[in-house]
Amino acid sequence: MLGKMKNIIKLLKTVDFEQLEKVSKKVDLAEVMGAVSKMDEKQLQMAMKLLTGTKKKKDPPPIDADFYNIDGKLSAEDRALQLRVRSFLEAEVKPLVNNYWLHDEFPFEIIPKLAELNVCGYVYQGYGCAGGTSLMDGIIASEFGRIDPSIATFLGVQSGLAMGSIYMCGSDIQKEEWLPKMQQLKVIGAFGLTEPEVGSATAGGLTTTCRRTNKGWVLNGQKKWIGNSTFSDITIIWARDLDDNQVKGFIVRKDNPGFSVEKIKGKMALRIVQNGLITLTNCLVPESDRLPHAQSFKDTAKVLQMTRAGVAWMAVGCARGAYENALAYTLQREQFGKPIASFQLIQNHLVEMLSNLTAMQTLVFRLSELQDEGKLKDEHASLAKVFCTLRTRDIVSRAREVMGGNGILLEYNVARFLADAEAIYSYEGTKEINSLIVGRSITGFSAFV
Incomplete structure (x- = not known):
């Protein structure tokens, strides 16, 4: 009983008596007080929150695009490398890319910094390269794509296509001459x-x-x-x-x-x-x-097979960047007095995006495991390229949609991902060509003209 009386006293202290006089002309205060006296303690607490506006704002959960905790399968050393790459890109690349993208120019000042990161030619043995796994090489590509697909493409050309051609098809003399300098980005x-x-x-x-x-x-x-x-x-x-x-x-x-x-x-x-x-x-x-x-x-195709897997990872990064930016936006953007992330239709878009992203992440993870096991085939890489780039287009489109008109402004980042996804969708083999590679594998018939 004593607790109930204390809550009633607290409730009365919240009353503005000038306002009370105005209220008394509209309602029967005696009747109101009678109703208050009949409230239990829980009801009184709710009434106090309504009157004082002291309802605690609920903090949203942290943005985590790794919904199935795929990164949890990495070793401590690999996870540390992933976070080091992510930190570098957040600090050194992210602040620059919108301006350079707008002006159709390349930020040459980041090349020495990329060299210090020491991830170029990550999978190759010798020549200053790390000799790492295809899995980590893919994760690095995804981290680059998450911040900017253009810089990811630059690294993919340098590390994958150009270095890969010499590494797989060159002589020992050519490898010794070019690969160490390319690994250090002294030769582009x-x-x-x-x-x-x-x-x-x-x-x-x-x-x-x-x-x-x-x-x-x-x-x-x-x-x-x-x-x-x-x-x-x-x-x-x-x-x-x-x-x-x-x-x-x-x-x-x-x-x-x-x-x-x-x-x-x-x-x-x-x-x-x-x-x-x-x-x-x-x-x-x-x-x-x-x-x-x-x-x-056929020798050219061996290089393309290796790098096509990297493009699938890059698409995952592009999709992740768009999703994370869109989710952050919906948590901050308010309409009708509350964040738009609380609306049903917005949540539906976010869940569709996350569903596709999670499927992509699990697919490329297994793809790189096959590559590290020496079991990767053309059709494996092609299926990943088809699926990931197709789903990326859907994700970036939804990301732009939940941001409304702001989705087409560079300052909100998603517009760049939306545009860049179109190029990733087409290069390293179109959807149609890669589909025919997979189709030939599963049917035994070649539909190529």
């Missing part, structure tokens, strides 16, 4: 396969040609969409040998006579990536710069 590489008129049909016949002469190899043709090529020191060029009709690979230096690059402008995606149109006009390349273990397109 590019990868020239796609052509103005030949994208998905590269396996069927490149228009860029090579012919051996007594002075070396003469290359003619064009390459398009070549990332890093406007400032790269070397470019891996794939060309069709006019003598045997097989694809061969070459290390072409930026100062080779007959080699020129024009920057591709007007892109709506991956604007930080400096893509170039390469023109080879009787470009002379010495025999010593031909990749001796690149004898056909």
Whole structure:
């Protein structure tokens, strides 16, 4: 009884008597007091909260895009590396990317800092490389994609396509000459396969040609969409040998006579990536710069298989970045007096995004396990590329949707992910081509034209 009386006294102390006089003209105060006297202690406490407005605001849970705790399967050492990479990207890259993306420029000042991070060529043995697992290489790619897909693409070209071509197809002398400097980012590489008129049909016949002469190899043709090529020191060029009709690979230096690059402008995606149109006009390349273990397109495909898995991880990172930014926004943005994260339709979008993201994370984790076990096949990498890039498009679209008009502004970050997802969806093999690779595997029939 004593406790009840104390609560009634507290309730009375909250009353503004000037307001009470106004209220008395509208309600029967005696009747109100009679009702209050009949309340139990719990009811009185609720009444006090309503009158004083002292209801404690509930703090939202921390944003955690790793819903199934996949990172928990990492060793302590690998987890520490992941967090070190994440911290670096948050501090050194995230503050820069919107401005550089807007102006279609590359932040060259981060290259020495990326070198210090020491993750370039992570999976290779020797040459200053870490000799790490494909799993951690994928996680690193995802961390880069989470902050900016353009910088992730830069690293993917340098570490995967360019270094990978030399590592898998080069001679020992070529590896010793180039890989240590590329690992330290003292030499920047590019990868020239796609052509103005030949994208998905590269396996069927490149228009860029090579012919051996007594002075070396003469290359003619064009390459398009070549990332890093406007400032790269070397470019891996794939060309069709006019003598045997097989694809061969070459290390072409930026100062080779007959080699020129024009920057591709007007892109709506991956604007930080400096893509170039390469023109080879009787470009002379010495025999010593031909990749001796690149004898056909099958050798090119081995490089693509390795890097295609990385693109799937990069898509996961892009999707995660969009989801995390969107979730944070919905927790802060208020409409009708409360955060929009409390609305049913917004929560439905967030759950759809998280569902797709979690499925992607578990898929690529197993994909990299297969790669580390030496069991990775073309169809495995292709299925991951198809599924992850397709689901990423859905996630970034929903992320923009829950942010309303602000979703198209760079300052809220999601607009950049929305645009960049379109490029990731298309490069390293379109959905259609990768689907046919998987289709051939499961049916036994090749549907390629």
